[in-house]
């Protein structure tokens with residue numbers, strides 16, 4: 135029996151996939167697995183029996199990835215599962231920044247009791263006029279699951295699209311429309327574009343990438359959209375740029391009191407992935423990842439351990455070992471099995487950065503003593519016996 139806990143509300147489309155071998159608990163201390171959206175785990179103590187965390191979403195900056203890896207806790211996310219939801223809100227953001235829809239709607243509400251509302255609207259509408267997206271230059275920083283969808287949709291809106299992503303995946307490159315200009319220097323995006331949208335993860339290397347230097351290079355009256363993370367933008371520099379009119383509109387999905395008070399900012403309460411479809415997709419993918427990891431030891435879509443899949447075990451048992459990516463680990467594991475007269479039917483070892491993962495399908499069950507010896511090997515972080 136496995137136990138899981140949810141640190142945020144998770145769609146039932148995902149939690150209903152947990153079968154009879156799974157039970158929900160409200161107490162993280164007895165959970166084998168955690169499902170989470172944006173709640174922060176940074177200040178949390180990680181219980182020793184926790185095996186896995188699944189982020190039903192893309193961004194994992196709310197989870198201490200290294201600390202989890204050190205405890206042999208595999209962290210998953212759900213790549214692409216909410217990308218369409220975000221893309222659609224980015225398109226709404228482009229339109230809200232270009233036409234004063236928000237101002238116009240607010241004016242109508244303020245005048246809703248006027249008998250001659252229709253006539254007055256015809257006179258006042260000039261105050262809410264805007265511009266069209268067609269022919270404007272859109273720069274996209276980050277061409278992953280969301281950036282590619284936004285890029286292709288913007289081409290279909292007849293925008294001239296410039297894309298920058300030095301680490302684009304082969305899959306991402308295949309999906310990208312050939313009409314997108316491939317930009318090699320992000321400064322070209324800053325200098326050339328009328329609209330700039332960022333779709334990169336929050337990392338040490340991307341923190342405050344939109345800072346005063348970047349803003350100074352941009353065209354006067356540029357529109358910036360941030361549906362990725364607040365800390366990608368230096369908020370003080372952005373507020374100055376909005377106050378000076380350098381930035382016409384800043385559409386941001388991450389509210390703070392300072393930005394919400396600044397004229398020109400269009401601030402949304404983190405709604406990018408808040409659609410029924412995205413919530414269902416993320417929950418389903420997250421649950422499937424956890425079930426396959428807990429039952430079979432397979433890792434798919436991990437952000438702190440290597441992906442490593444060996445299907446369902448057909449032998450006596452499977453041993454899953456989370457360990458450091460250092461020399462001679464496999465040698466020590468196989469020697470132990472050999473000395474215990476256990477034949478290995480199948481094995482797989484993969485590494486990612488400082489961490490590695492090994493799966494062994496064994497023809498006989500190892501004794502408790504063998505399992506204890508495995509755990510004592512220097513560099514081993516977790517050992518599980520499955521089936």
Ligand SMILES: NC(=O)c1ccc[n+]([C@@H]2O[C@H](COP(=O)([O-])OP(=O)(O)OC[C@H]3O[C@@H](n4cnc5c(N)ncnc54)[C@H](O)[C@@H]3O)[C@@H](O)[C@H]2O)c1
Pocket residue numbers: 191192193194213214216217220275276277278279280281298299300301302303306333334335336339340361362363387404405406407408
């Ligand atoms: N507003 C929301 O509700 C919402 C929803 C989903 C994701 N997000 C945020 O959006 C981010 C992107 O999501 P995604 O699903 O497209 O992720 P993704 O991993 O598919 O794509 C990220 C892309 O950024 C690129 N990248 C990394 N560093 C870069 C850099 N310095 N310059 C240019 N490109 C760089 C990567 O190569 C990758 O292609 C997430 O990390 C998350 O923070 C927000």
Ligand SMILES: O=C(O)[C@H](O)COP(=O)(O)O
Pocket residue numbers: 171172190191192193194216404406407408
């Ligand atoms: O990174 C993500 O997937 C988004 O920011 C969505 O976050 P949420 O699941 O809390 O809506």
